[in-house]
Structure formats: structure tokens, C-alpha cells
Amino acid sequence: MATVLSVSGSPSAASRTARLLRHLDARLTDRGHEVVPLDVRTLPAEALLGGDFGHPAVREATALFERADGVVIGTPVYKAAYSGLLKCLLDLLPQYALTGRTVLPLATGGSTAHVLAVDYALRPVLASMGAEHITPGWFVLDKHLATAPDGTLDIEAETARHLERVVDGFATALERSTLLAVG
Numbered sequence: 001m002a003t004v005l006s007v008s009g010s011p012s013a014a015s016r017t018a019r020l021l022r023h024l025d026a027r028l029t030d031r032g033h034e035v036v037p038l039d040v041r042t043l044p045a046e047a048l049l050g051g052d053f054g055h056p057a058v059r060e061a062t063a064l065f066e067r068a069d070g071v072v073i074g075t076p077v078y079k080a081a082y083s084g085l086l087k088c089l090l091d092l093l094p095q096y097a098l099t100g101r102t103v104l105p106l107a108t109g110g111s112t113a114h115v116l117a118v119d120y121a122l123r124p125v126l127a128s129m130g131a132e133h134i135t136p137g138w139f140v141l142d143k144h145l146a147t148a149p150d151g152t153l154d155i156e157a158e159t160a161r162h163l164e165r166v167v168d169g170f171a172t173a174l175e176r177s178t179l180l181a182v183g
Helices: 016-030 045-049 056-067 084-092 117-128 157-182
Strands: 003-008 034-039 070-076 102-109 138-141 145-147 153-155
Touching: 003 016, 003 056, 016 034, 016 070, 016 102, 016 145, 016 153, 016 157, 034 056, 045 056, 045 084, 056 084, 070 117, 070 157, 102 117, 102 157, 117 138, 138 157, 153 157
Parallel strands: 003 034, 003 070, 070 102, 102 138
Antiparallel strands: 145 153
């Protein structure tokens, strides 16, 4: 089917955002998509903060975006916006790096006061980068995500149902886009 780049913009090694994305990656894989995870925090800080477009890790991340048919962008919300780490990466990508791609924006945060960050902070940046289709995103409260004793992600039931609907909507839009590109 399609190749999906699943990007975590969280700076934390114990990130709920990253665990949520890996959980959702499995749903996309079950639908037949190849999912490539990218944790921005694993890229060299000196390259991101120094704006080093030519750094091998930045060039490799850029190539991942070029190969992807769809992109899932996940970020924790800090100060009513997406993470600075994610901003660093997006600033290093070509202006129209998302052209022709279907994109799903997701955010996590501690308060419902940040729920609009998906639509008013993240979505405009994704649109400015040429995303062909930005599907409805979703904001997940941190309290609805927990790590189970076996290390898997435990998602509050109603939140899980909403996320399934959002991810399935993204997958359907991606599949349509991929069929149109082939046909």
C-alpha cells in the first residue's frame, strides 16, 4: 500500500506522544501500510539547533519525508504550541516537503486549554509546507494515556475509540490518494 512516516516531536525519552504514535503505527500496519518511525529527539541537537541543512542526519530525515506517501505528526503541546524540537526539524525541511502527502496531526497535553493547538498552531505550518490533504487531527489528554505493567500503552476507552476513527480516516484518505496517484 503506502509508506507512512510517523514523526514524534517529543524531546522526552519516556514520551507519551511517542508511545501513542507507535501504538497507532500498529493500526496502520494492520491496514497494510509500511510505517517508518522517526523520533526527532534522536537527531543530533547541533544539527537541529545549528540549522545544518547538510548534516547527514538532516539529509536522511529529509529523504524519509520525500519517500513517504503520508505523514503522521505527533507532538506534545508546550506553551499552547507544538514542541520546539519539532519546529527545529520542520524549519530544516524544504519549504514544500509535504507536497502531495496526506498528513495527520496529533497532539498530547495536560490540559484541555491546549486542544486548539492542533488546528491553530500545527495545521497552518503543515499547510504552508504543501500538504495535499490534512485530515482531522486529534488532541489527547495526558491523563488518558498510561503505561501498562507490560510496557504497552493503555488508552482510556473513549479516547481509544476516537483515535481509531481518526487514524482510520487518515488511512482511508491516504489509500484514496495513493490510488489516484497510481491510476
